[in-house]
Amino acid sequence: MVYRCDEVLLSHNKFNETKDQWEDISYHTLKGINFLETYGNFVKERCQIEMEYAKGLRRLVKSYQPKKKECEELKFSTVRSFRDTVNETADMAGQHEVISETLTAVVLNEIGSLVKELKEDRKKSLSEGSRVQQNLAHSLQQLEKAKKNYEKAFREAEKAHENFTKADADLHLSRAEVEKQRMNASIKSQQCEDSKNEYANQLQKTNRLQGEHYNTIMPGIFQSLQDLDEKRINNFKNLLKKSVEIERSVFPIINKCLDGIVSAADSIDEKQDSQVVIERYKSGFTPPGDIPFDDLSTPRQNGDMTPTVNTPSRQDTVKNTLSIAKAKKRGGLFGIFASNKNNFSFSEKEDFNDLPPNQRKKRIQQRIDDVTTKLHQETAARDGLLKMKEVYEGNPSLGDPMSITGQLTDSCQKIEKLRADLQRYQSLLEDVDTLGTGGATSGGPSTPNSLARHHSNVMSPHHNGGASPRSSVTSHRTSLSDESLSRSSHSPESGIGLSHNSLPGSDTYDQPDGPDDDNAEFYDAEPLPIIGTCRAMYAFEGTSEGSMSMAEGEELSIIELDQGDGWTRVRRVGEFEEGFVPTSYIEMNLYNNC
Numbered sequence: 001m002v003y004r005c006d007e008v009l010l011s012h013n014k015f016n017e018t019k020d021q022w023e024d025i026s027y028h029t030l031k032g033i034n035f036l037e038t039y040g041n042f043v044k045e046r047c048q049i050e051m052e053y054a055k056g057l058r059r060l061v062k063s064y065q066p067k068k069k070e071c072e073e074l075k076f077s078t079v080r081s082f083r084d085t086v087n088e089t090a091d092m093a094g095q096h097e098v099i100s101e102t103l104t105a106v107v108l109n110e111i112g113s114l115v116k117e118l119k120e121d122r123k124k125s126l127s128e129g130s131r132v133q134q135n136l137a138h139s140l141q142q143l144e145k146a147k148k149n150y151e152k153a154f155r156e157a158e159k160a161h162e163n164f165t166k167a168d169a170d171l172h173l174s175r176a177e178v179e180k181q182r183m184n185a186s187i188k189s190q191q192c193e194d195s196k197n198e199y200a201n202q203l204q205k206t207n208r209l210q211g212e213h214y215n216t217i218m219p220g221i222f223q224s225l226q227d228l229d230e231k232r233i234n235n236f237k238n239l240l241k242k243s244v245e246i247e248r249s250v251f252p253i254i255n256k257c258l259d260g261i262v263s264a265a266d267s268i269d270e271k272q273d274s275q276v277v278i279e280r281y282k283s284g285f286t287p288p289g290d291i292p293f294d295d296l297s298t299p300r301q302n303g304d305m306t307p308t309v310n311t312p313s314r315q316d317t318v319k320n321t322l323s324i325a326k327a328k329k330r331g332g333l334f335g336i337f338a339s340n341k342n343n344f345s346f347s348e349k350e351d352f353n354d355l356p357p358n359q360r361k362k363r364i365q366q367r368i369d370d371v372t373t374k375l376h377q378e379t380a381a382r383d384g385l386l387k388m389k390e391v392y393e394g395n396p397s398l399g400d401p402m403s404i405t406g407q408l409t410d411s412c413q414k415i416e417k418l419r420a421d422l423q424r425y426q427s428l429l430e431d432v433d434t435l436g437t438g439g440a441t442s443g444g445p446s447t448p449n450s451l452a453r454h455h456s457n458v459m460s461p462h463h464n465g466g467a468s469p470r471s472s473v474t475s476h477r478t479s480l481s482d483e484s485l486s487r488s489s490h491s492p493e494s495g496i497g498l499s500h501n502s503l504p505g506s507d508t509y510d511q512p513d514g515p516d517d518d519n520a521e522f523y524d525a526e527p528l529p530i531i532g533t534c535r536a537m538y539a540f541e542g543t544s545e546g547s548m549s550m551a552e553g554e555e556l557s558i559i560e561l562d563q564g565d566g567w568t569r570v571r572r573v574g575e576f577e578e579g580f581v582p583t584s585y586i587e588m589n590l591y592n593n594c
């Protein structure tokens with residue numbers, strides 16, 4: 001460094017040179033502290049950039065997150081992979097936020113504290129240096145003053161001695177005059193001696209102070225400034241390393257996010273996605289037969305040609321089948337892989353007989369699900385009103401039981417209407433299933449006459465021959481009968497007794513809807529809770545309707561126990577896929593509350 005006295009070439013003889021070096025060193029230390037503040041501003045702006053980048057990533061993630069209406073598209077591995085990529089990007093945004101927050105909390109705070117400490121130490125050193133320099137300057141001034149006094153006294157003493165010598169040699173002067181000159185010379189000589197002693201004392205004092213100044217005091221102050229600057233430099237080095245360590249600490253997590261994106265890409269299965277498209281958009285039409293040859297050269301009887309028979313051409317059938325694609329809307333991120341909620345712009349017919357068989361079945365099933373959900377909600381509302389009425393009857397001070405009679409009547413009427421709609425859609429779905437198993441003779445859409453013809457052909461519990469678990473999802477878990485509603489409204493949770501099954505003014509409330517309700521089961525409108533886990537001991541291919549495939553050793557969540565038919569309902573971990581698997585193929589681990 002350049003702060004030691006021997007290296008700055010401090011002059012013991014010229015104070016002004018020393019003063020110049022002092023100012024240079026003072027300015028250099030000030031520039032060093034300003035440089036540290038500049039680095040602090042750099043880190044501050046870096047933190048802002050990291051935070052803005054993280055916010056930009058989060059806005060990007062938010063804009064590309066799958067919407068609720070696109071949840072069905074998660075069946076495609078490409079959509080799931082993109083969703084995982086978006087989620088990993090959100091995690092990377094979090095890591096950039098960590099960089100910004102840690103740099104602010106650690107590096108910026110340390111820079112602020114260090115700058116404050118350095119400024120205080122520099123101020124103390126400069127103050128001490130100014131004080132000792134002023135002391136030395138004052139001592140030199142006193143020495144100069146003492147020297148001038150001594151020079152003046154010496155000249156006056158010499159002149160007085162010359163005057164005395166002349167007077168003593170002059171015989172014309174009286175003895176009194178001579179004595180007067182002698183006394184004056186003696187006084188001036190004494191004054192000169194006093195000034196000489198004062199000058200000598202001041203010189204001794206100044207030399208001692210100057211020696212201490214250049215050999216002890218100023219080197220100590222310069223050393224403190226040197227230590228201060230070295231401290232700044234060393235801390236700057238450590239801060240650079242610390243900022244790198246902060247950024248490097250998030251690299252493993254960012255690498256995991258990138259590995260997650262690679263894993264998501266590896267999980268893409270083009271064959272599976274193609275199969276999903278096939279299952280979603282297959283029409284169910286029977287392929288047309290061969291077109292007969294119309295031989296116009298064959299002579300007709302009685303001289304007329306035989307009339308030709310107009311048969312539907314394959315082109316017409318294909319046109320009828322593919323006309324759906326022209327009516328659907330493109331949307332979402334993946335074109336044809338968009339949500340099919342509004343894919344078909346057909347006129348909303350109650351029986352959907354203008355749709356292909358498979359699409360018609362899906363639309364009817366969707367209507368059944370919607371009506372069932374509304375029926376659950378309305379039933380819960382009715383149960384609440386019944387509970388309130390029961391409380392009012394037990395404690396009239398809380399309210400008038402008759403005040404909610406009108407609401408109960410409206411609720412019961414809504415429930416009856418929903419039941420009728422549900423039963424109607426169930427009949428339509430059974431007719432579609434019946435036509436699909438051989439009752440239909442045409443590849444085109446079902447007609448009202450055909451529906452009426454097959455309306456009485458209700459599927460039996462063994463319609464699928466035991467191939468599908470729990471019969472078929474079309475005959476089970478798709479209806480809500482009076483029995484299930486009664487079981488729901490009079491359960492211990494609802495708190496409603498059997499005495500509230502009927503209400504004044506609601507004569508149709510307890511009337512049964514029909515014999516079909518005895519075979520119907522309760523439909524789960526909301527996702528069933530997980531009651532345990534299981535592990536597949538064997539691989540299983542779910543080929544029948546309602547079943548779900550599983551690999552050997554795969555971990556699944558149990559959402560419904562075996563009801564005695566040998567099937568257990570499970571859900572794939574982390575996904576929306578549910579289905580039935582053979583109970584004998586899994587090893588179950590139920591939760592304690594089950």
